[in-house]
Amino acid sequence: MDIDHYMTDLGRRARAASRLMARATTAAKNDALRAIAAAIERDTERLKAANARDLARAATQGLDAAFIDRLTLSDKALRTMIDGLLQVAALPDPVGEMSRIKSRPSGIQVGQMRVPLGVVGIIYEARPNVTIDAAALCLKSGNATILRGGSEAIESNTELARTIGEGLHAAGLPADAVQVVSTTDRAAVGKLATMTEYVDVIVPRGGRGLIERLMAEARVPMIKHLDGICHVYIDDAADLQRAVTVSDNAKTHRYGTCNTMETLLVARGIAPRILPQLGLIYRGKQVELRVCAESRAILQAADIGPLVDATEADWRTEYLAPVLSIKIVDGLDAAIDHINTYGSAHTDAIVTENHDRAMRFLREVDSASVMINASTRFADGFEFGLGAEIGISNDKLHARGPVGLEGLTSLKYIVFGHGEARQ
């Protein structure tokens, strides 16, 4: 197969479908989402059979248990997909919203309209649920989509694509509105990420290797998420109970998520009062502590151990594991400096009762989500009320932080005139 030719054809079809999707009614889009849900419900056995073929192949390749788990279309996974489709159908349609319309001295009125981006490419790994989640969000936001899942899930994705096609057909929407790349050739990813004529944005969902490859290769703009090196800073003026709740939850609620705290910063003035208590909690949950010299002194005096000396590399590391680095800092300025230097512009929180310092932290910490007295674990499309999430961006342009339906749209300028000419 000529990958270049195949992908260009997919792109051309997607572009044509995107024109029809841009004018699709909310009712048609919701009908399609519900019809896909119904098709998945009806074809459960067929989907599981296709998935079994992927799983059998994976077994012969000696892939690990976590991988197999992500690949598996269990009854629960299928139910989550169906519920997700119905939830997206229930969300408000972002397309067509007009805002900020103002009259100008020339006589024209100027405002903005929210419209789809056009064609969205999704590049992901062996999680077939992404096929449905991503298709649902792109469809609702009026975009055409090209989905490129991991080769290990090709049989599952092909079957899921059939249910999507059926839903689009039932609602009178173009079949090419959602296309699944049928080749497992990796060159398809490179082409998808560079055909700027046909693709408006790509959303990579996968590990660091995938993102770094795309950062080097892509010409199409990306909504991407790289690292989540998140911080909690406990200020001198923190409420001790709040500091404990937030620092405990931010680290130990889940270890493998991108919005988990990786470094705890503590103001010198409050460290002797808060660190022993936190040390006990972390020790109780088997969290390895990598500490600066000052923290070590305080924790050792309180009989908390074992402790590991933190190195420079620790401040830059996303552990995704029961490991926490701890550093004592002079105060707010040093905390902001540390976060802006070593963080990944993802999510950072301050614990303080002091209003001015809280507001300075909000403004000056250069991250996608910045919090006062709340756990970093709240940085999530559902917790933020977006209703759904295509990913989390730690870029600064376009969408920042959790990306929902709005992140898949853009604002164009609209002008209402009455025959005005410019003077």
Added chain:
Amino acid sequence: MDIDHYMTDLGRRARAASRLMARATTAAKNDALRAIAAAIERDTERLKAANARDLARAATQGLDAAFIDRLTLSDKALRTMIDGLLQVAALPDPVGEMSRIKSRPSGIQVGQMRVPLGVVGIIYEARPNVTIDAAALCLKSGNATILRGGSEAIESNTELARTIGEGLHAAGLPADAVQVVSTTDRAAVGKLATMTEYVDVIVPRGGRGLIERLMAEARVPMIKHLDGICHVYIDDAADLQRAVTVSDNAKTHRYGTCNTMETLLVARGIAPRILPQLGLIYRGKQVELRVCAESRAILQAADIGPLVDATEADWRTEYLAPVLSIKIVDGLDAAIDHINTYGSAHTDAIVTENHDRAMRFLREVDSASVMINASTRFADGFEFGLGAEIGISNDKLHARGPVGLEGLTSLKYIVFGHGEARQ
């Protein structure tokens, strides 16, 4: 000079300055803008002397009159700069605005805050006024800036940089908040466009050659403007007087601007009533008409000539000259198809009295600015009420259309909590 090392140093300084700029008060930023204006006013003779050295060198290089004109710091050009600085000082500060703050079931409140992008790189040609305009907008929006102007203006830009430095100093803002690249080596542009660690966005302002080079080389996101192939579509249901006013102004108000109409689309049903009248106007203004066969028949019957047969290439051409291509189309769908196929997603207008068709045009034409019954010439930061303009973007992500102060900022998520933990 080691360009790589030099640019990296500039980037590092800009990043550090951007942290201070992010927390600069509105008063300090406005003080700096007014102090720069005062320094230019005071140092007029010195600026003109530096400019004279650039002009003398340009004269020996045989550069054309239009080029020399853009390079010249006349009294009028200096006055425009000073007025521009004072206007930007008078604009509202976009930084720190909080919006859409909502309470969530978990107890937290979530909203967004407008913050500077960080470091903005501006790459431009031999127009020293851009040095001041761009510095003013970046400064007001709380960004640090690296300015890379054309080598032909290096003496003028170096002097202007001195006035900027003086203004920053007077307001207590960091000297590195605005840096002018002092080398004329073109490798500096390539480095500026690829050092993603230090530069958040680049704004190229220049001809097609510059933009295309950057599209191939840049790794830093761009706010860019490529072509302005703008259309007016006269619908069957157009008011004839409005159609004449809009089509005349869109083409003949100014020929060399990006928001000038290049192709006129006319619905078949109205063409015999509107084309002869428009043909007379364009002939009177010496506009060359490149026409489809149907338009030719109508114009010839009305004794309008000479006419040139349009080729496929004409529909894709930005003339920037007194040349207009004219095509008769079936109606709205054909017009939208033509624009989405041949246009450059810049600015397009419909003339119609029919509400449904007007609203379909707004929604379905995939351009940055879409207008009903108004001249495309209105697509401009000042006409739209942005107060100032760093450029016009025909990209879809981030800023679309005329880009003012807001386009140099981003929205971060902010969370107000009270010690909440995620369940």
